Amino acid sequence: MEQVKCTCGHVNPHGTIFCESCGRTIEENTKQKKLLDMRYEGSARRSQTYKKTFIDKIWNFFSSVKVGVWLIVITLIASAIGTILPQEMYIPPGSSPREFYQQEYGFVGQLYYQLGFHNLYGSWWYLILVASIGISLVICSLDRVVPLYRALKKQGITRHESFLRRQRLFSETSVTNTDEALAYVKKRLGKKRYEVREENGNLLAEKGRFSRWGPYVNHVGLIIFLIGGMLRFFPGMYVDEVLWIREGETKSIPGTDGKYFLKNDQFIMEVYEKDNEKDVFEEAIERAGDGMAVKNYQSNVTLYEPEAETVVGAESGLKKIKDWQIRVNEPLKHDNYALYQVDYKLGEFKSMSFRLTDKETETDYGMITVDLRDPKHLYELDNGYSVEMVSYFPDFYFDSEGNPDTKSKVPNNPAFVFKMITPDKPEGEVSFVAIQQTIEPFGDNEYKMSFAGIETVNVSGLIVRKDLTLWILGVGGLIFMIGVIQGMYWHHRRIWVQNVNGEILLAGHTNKNWFGLKNEMNYIIDGTEIKSPIDQTQVEKQDE
């Protein structure tokens, strides 16, 4: 590697802008400018100085902050566009995305779909964008933190005159007694809690160097956060499933590989009612409508595990683990799994009852109750009467050919074809019975099935969640915040005081809050002849 030797004798890496030790300017083109560019202490950013192998070229690309900023901007714009139309997962279930976007939003929708914005946050190019930001973060940070650390560690106390003169805050004064002034300044610096180093009567006072590491700590946090996000794709790290479960039903919990079963004992929805709450709430409740505001959604459940490890589908005894009341934000937690209350359905039909009656005399020959989840073929009544179930349509509609059919297995709109067998009609009379509807397909019947009642059941909508990456995200977030605080609330300030040929040169540098540094410098020279430092950027402006 090429190296550059400064006139002071210090050997600097190739690409260094000014000497690490004495501060003399090294690169030719920077000599013209009046003020020094103090970024990264003028150290050689490795990526900028090497353009050799293929690996170096990739490295250089990601090492550029400009590239990093563009990656962030592109990701931001893409993310924003992704929110304009609904994402694929939020369009009505069952509709084809291709048709949906075109029908709803016309040409724009079609374009949106074709460009893949309908599933943006899971698309490969979005993932690559986010990952590129991550790579850029790692490489940019490494490329800067290493030389910066080196430069700050190696900085000399005595700097070359040209370095001091080209600092933003600077003043020079002829002082009658330099030693006295320097001793005084040193004491004052100590009071402001500067760490003062001395060499041949020259002072370097420094504090808050710690602040310079803030951005890098912050990036470490971000990278940990991204790693956490990535780990979600590892099998077993993340589960997000939906479980609809009726009262009284026992189901295997999806996402647990048959390890756990859940029984829904009861779903409860409570509302605020005037009579049940304290008087002070009366007005508020009235405003919302009495009994309109929901107070509580709750599923009383029992968690089970199989008694023995068996093949899927095999009947096995269940061992109770615990009873629990799942409320919103109060999930049932067990073995890293959590069950959250997210949805409900009230009054799903469970069973319907009918009476077999004589149409004319209204004589009642007995009642049958049809379990809508498990209807029977034949319902026997007393005295030779019986009802045969010919057909059952849990979610009845007329199909494209005009025949009764069912839309699903859920008893949303049950309909039945009954055959009523009576001693005087041993062949039986056929009757089609649906809600609020009776059809007698083979002419007038003597008997009818009259509706006698309905039983309903509530359904709980739960989410099964397991997320082993959460703590990683938490740690990443915490480190991120520590980095932010470190960089925000501490300032890296340096003050140089040198005696050059009987003149006292005073220079100051900080990474933020120049006004604060200037005040501090004025404080330390207060009571000496040393002139207050001048902000040379202001002077430059006036010159123009």
Added chain:
Amino acid sequence: MKKNRLLIRTIILLLLATALGYTLYSNFFLNKEKVAKGDTAPDFVITDLQGKTHQLSDYRGKGVFLNFWGTWCEPCEREMPFMENQYQKYKELGVEIIAINVGEPKFSVEKFVDQYDMSFPVGIDKGDQILNTYGVDPLPTTFLIDKDGKVRDIITWGMSEAMIIEYMEQIKP
């Protein structure tokens, strides 16, 4: 020093590329299905309408045409007679059909089986256990399982008779 730097850079870039590669791979190329093509089909037990139990692992050495269906699903209705026809032919050749209904009332399933004269075993998956294990989403879904218990293919749409013949040929021992 220079060699060192190249080595370090290469290692870091490789690490980053691996992480990105794995994420992309698991996200887009790894099937999200719980059971994917080439996997060993998870074992299960189901009781058919006659009360006979069928365990998948007992069918090693035979091809298994595992069909998930519902009575309300029209493509299922259409393909059932085709499946019945081919069952008659292929059961001699060592292919078994197991038709799993997605937890409907026994009444409906029995009516349906009578209507279409289905002679292959039909079981009802109460509590969606097998459904969850196989990660079945649309109906009908058919898993083609060969004599070694491996999933040869997963068909997630209705099948014509010609297709069924083709699939039966694939898993014939």
